Amino acid sequence: MTRILHVIVPLVLTGLLASVATFPQAGSDLRYARTRRGVVCGDEEYLNNNICCLKCSAGTYVKSDCTKSHENGSCEVCADKTYTEHANGLNQCLKCTACRSDQEIVTHCNRTQDTKCQCTKGGFCDPKEACEVCKMCSSCGKDEMVVRNCTATTNTECKKIELQAGSANSVYIIPAVIIPILLVVIWPILWSMKKCRATGCLGNGVKTERVRETRTEQTQSVQCPSLILSQSLVRIQNPAAMEDECQGLCESINSSASNSQQNVTVPPTVREAEPFPKMIPKNGVESLRMCFQYFEEEVDSDCHRKFFRQLGMNDNVIKSKDQLLYNDRMHELLNIWLQKEGKEASLNDLLNALLECQQRRSAEMIKKNALEDGHYILEESSQP
Numbered sequence: 001m002t003r004i005l006h007v008i009v010p011l012v013l014t015g016l017l018a019s020v021a022t023f024p025q026a027g028s029d030l031r032y033a034r035t036r037r038g039v040v041c042g043d044e045e046y047l048n049n050n051i052c053c054l055k056c057s058a059g060t061y062v063k064s065d066c067t068k069s070h071e072n073g074s075c076e077v078c079a080d081k082t083y084t085e086h087a088n089g090l091n092q093c094l095k096c097t098a099c100r101s102d103q104e105i106v107t108h109c110n111r112t113q114d115t116k117c118q119c120t121k122g123g124f125c126d127p128k129e130a131c132e133v134c135k136m137c138s139s140c141g142k143d144e145m146v147v148r149n150c151t152a153t154t155n156t157e158c159k160k161i162e163l164q165a166g167s168a169n170s171v172y173i174i175p176a177v178i179i180p181i182l183l184v185v186i187w188p189i190l191w192s193m194k195k196c197r198a199t200g201c202l203g204n205g206v207k208t209e210r211v212r213e214t215r216t217e218q219t220q221s222v223q224c225p226s227l228i229l230s231q232s233l234v235r236i237q238n239p240a241a242m243e244d245e246c247q248g249l250c251e252s253i254n255s256s257a258s259n260s261q262q263n264v265t266v267p268p269t270v271r272e273a274e275p276f277p278k279m280i281p282k283n284g285v286e287s288l289r290m291c292f293q294y295f296e297e298e299v300d301s302d303c304h305r306k307f308f309r310q311l312g313m314n315d316n317v318i319k320s321k322d323q324l325l326y327n328d329r330m331h332e333l334l335n336i337w338l339q340k341e342g343k344e345a346s347l348n349d350l351l352n353a354l355l356e357c358q359q360r361r362s363a364e365m366i367k368k369n370a371l372e373d374g375h376y377i378l379e380e381s382s383q384p
Helices: 002-021 028-037 165-199 214-232 239-263 284-290 292-298 301-310 315-319 326-344 347-356 360-372
Strands: 045-048 051-054 060-064 074-077 103-107 116-119 144-148 157-160 279-281 376-378
Touching: 279 284, 279 347, 279 360, 284 292, 284 326, 292 326, 292 360, 301 315, 301 326, 301 347, 315 326, 347 360, 360 376
Parallel strands: none
Antiparallel strands: 045 051, 060 074, 103 116, 144 157, 279 376
């Protein structure tokens, strides 16, 4: 009997221990989930359901994802009129751009590159701006010469034609003619200025109503004599004729003074956009992906189209995500941009695009969050 107990008791204890081991301890699932969410994929991989799948090559897309980490899923070749430029984890290819009526095709779209368009002859578009319409090339004036002809990306450059050496004598002749005329005209002009300021412009013996606003008086005292000066250079007038002309001009000024004051606007003070210091990722492209949530929170929905145009994305791609909620739309478009740029993708480019869209506050907050959360460091801080 004792022998039997020695055999049975160890077996029972072993069974109990095995059954306990099969049940996870409280909180173990949470720790496991946290570990899975913290998976870091390499540059040639993409994250799918907490495992890292190898990207499909340029010209293809992911038809079905991998089931084991660091393996390929199923890749499919892009259909006609669609493309992918880089290795990617997209579930569909991007639609080829169609050139506008004011553009011509430079390079046709194929499976690994988008259509390249440029303005037709006589038009241009600055590559640093969103090319929504081609601008007409400028023409040089009669006193100008062409320095550089208009191209598809730059406007015509003109330069004033310099006087020839034989015309140097005009430098001495013109003053000799103008100075005597000015001496004859200067006294009537000074006299008219005095009358305009003292009486509010007199004419036909009737005193007109004085302008009550100080600003209007200053405009009147400056504009009236200057207009008389421009006309007096054509013909010399006597003081009486000068006074009549002053009266007519000043009455016209008085009648429109109040309207002109309402149209004067003072341009707001614009803070000069200071460039951001270069930011270095701590964990490659994964650091950039971790910052996408900041753009979803900070970028104004009213300017997201302009923002993605600054990043070089065409309107067809941007509009294709309009049916999504705003946060999902931003996330999808940022992923498409990341796949399009490949290893060249940089947080610095995203921040500079926000500055171009006059969204400096959003750029400042995203930079601050990226530094505080430890995804990026400033370039100067990375040097020993």
